[in-house]
Amino acid sequence: MGLGDQIRQQLAAKALKRQLERVSDEAATPFVPSRTGLPGAGDAMFDARSRFEAMPQYQQVKIIQQMGETLRVQSPFFRVHDGIAGSTTQIGGREYLNYANYNYLGLAGDPDVAASAKSAIDRYGTSTSASRIVAGERPVQRELERELASLYEVDDCLVFVSGHATNVTVIGFLLGPGDLIVHDALAHNSILQGAQLSGAKRLSFPHNDWRALDELLERVRRDYRRVLIAIEGLYSMDGDAPELARFVEIRNRHDAFLMVDEAHSLGVLGETGKGIRERCGVASSDVDLWMGTLSKTLAGCGGFIAGCQPLIDMLRHLAPGFLYSVGLAPSLAAASLAALRRMQAEPWRVAMLRERGHQFVEEARAAGFDTGKSEGYAIVPVITGSSLKAAQWANALFDEGINVQPIFYPAVEERAARLRFFICSTHTQQQISDTVLALIRVKAR
Known part of the structure; x- marks a missing residue:
């Protein structure tokens, strides 16, 4: 993708973001009854009151979908997992390192x-x-x-x-x-x-x-x-x-x-x-x-x-x-x-989780990544600074066999967009190190 394409994508994404802010505000605005009388037959404004597609919440969903299409980023959400999801998972017949679940002590599926x-x-x-x-x-x-x-x-x-x-x-x-x-x-x-x-x-x-x-x-x-x-x-x-x-x-x-x-x-x-x-x-x-x-x-x-x-x-x-x-x-x-x-x-499970979480934070920070305020207990964000970058990094890591979810606007401020890694006690030292190395490769690209 050339620089011009990237700039056009970013401008389009900003325009969609403004639309999303507008419809979000509309969804939160209390209804004020009209004082102009009853609607006439076929009145489009009043017909819209009974159509789900006219609701601002639906418009939010459509704009989010449009942002994905504009940025040419495949949605990383709602992927179908086969079998037990823990430190690893099966998606589409392939095994992935998994950082997208809360199975902190590895007991779901034990x-x-x-x-x-x-x-x-x-x-x-x-x-x-x-x-x-x-x-x-x-x-x-x-x-x-x-x-x-x-x-x-x-x-x-x-x-x-x-x-x-x-x-x-x-x-x-x-x-x-x-x-x-x-x-x-x-x-x-x-x-x-x-x-x-x-x-x-x-x-x-x-x-x-x-x-x-x-x-x-x-x-x-x-x-x-x-x-x-x-x-x-x-x-x-x-x-x-x-x-x-x-x-x-x-x-x-x-x-x-x-x-x-x-x-x-x-x-x-x-x-x-x-x-x-x-x-x-x-x-x-x-x-x-x-x-x-x-x-x-x-x-x-x-x-x-x-x-x-x-x-x-x-x-x-x-x-x-x-x-x-x-x-x-x-x-x-x-x-x-x-x-x-x-x-x-088995308190060793808690100790192992703490060890792996601290390892992730230490290695990620040593590699120059912003992990925010994380104390290294099971939850470690890697802040990318933009929704586009968070989505692109998540998909690039998925291609490398690592499943991690991006968090972007409006869930967080645009400048706080991130990848969010959930660590399990069943992750190995090697898996954590391999993940940080994959992040370094993705960032370099």
Whole structure:
């Protein structure tokens, strides 16, 4: 491709990006009723109100597709994997080094974990077929909850069928008008959706900036009944962690609830994988809501909240996402329970994951790559600085037998476009080094 072609592509991409920003703004703009009267028959503007293709959300999808065509970049998304995906995967009959999944400790597909799930299917079937309050409990569901509560050294725990839905329903249920939710600027979508559902006031503070949070609450805390501070144990976009003890101090000083989303930190942080509290030496009781997912370290699917008994009792009897949703499938509960026990019995998996993550960061930085704020715990971005470059690098690496996903606008700012590598304990030293060498070759091209 000549320089002129590249410049034309970049100009076209910028024009499409402006269109994407416009339709994104339109999608977020509240509807203002027309005061000009009722529509006439065949009125095109009003006909569009009942057509999906006229919705700004669909226009966003079309513009993203156009950007791929304009940049002549094949979509790296929705690739079909054959078999178990871990440090390697099979795509289209070819084996790839895989950095596009959260199988952090290599337990998804582990024979013992799979055997536990199969045994649960034989005993309980594939579904509970209704909510637990209607269809009743299965012993394995409660056993998983008890062992998670024990891990977190709290009174009790409740598991949900979706990690995303856990945050949405719990935050949406606990807070309401007159309350305040303050969250990290890089908080997961599920936290934002839960805050929106609640009807509470929502404010954000700069990423990991506990001082800014303290100043914010100093100004506004008195204006609200209840306050929830929502942070994450390990941020999935940048691979960095908060100073948890500082947030606990702020929680205590401002009489607030503190929620820590451990989706990516359980099994990853701490000497034995107990998460951010083990790493920071914080007592379990200093955090009000411990949230986590079952789909990453714990090799299943779903989410959980661990905490004091009054909290869990409220959620068990009243939280809509638990009360009105089918119960967690016994096979998934059994898989996660087996993975939890393996994590605790085999701390070498956590140590190996830490070693491989640190190796990746060190070798990538030594080769001149920008890995942002990553601390080398399972998540390592390689920032390319443009969406075009991120997509091109991802496809070039795929040609070399490496599967990694690009992240580009609007998921991140254009200048923060990146490749995002998820490390597993089952990656080898050689695989990590080979990947960095492949990045060097791709960058040189």
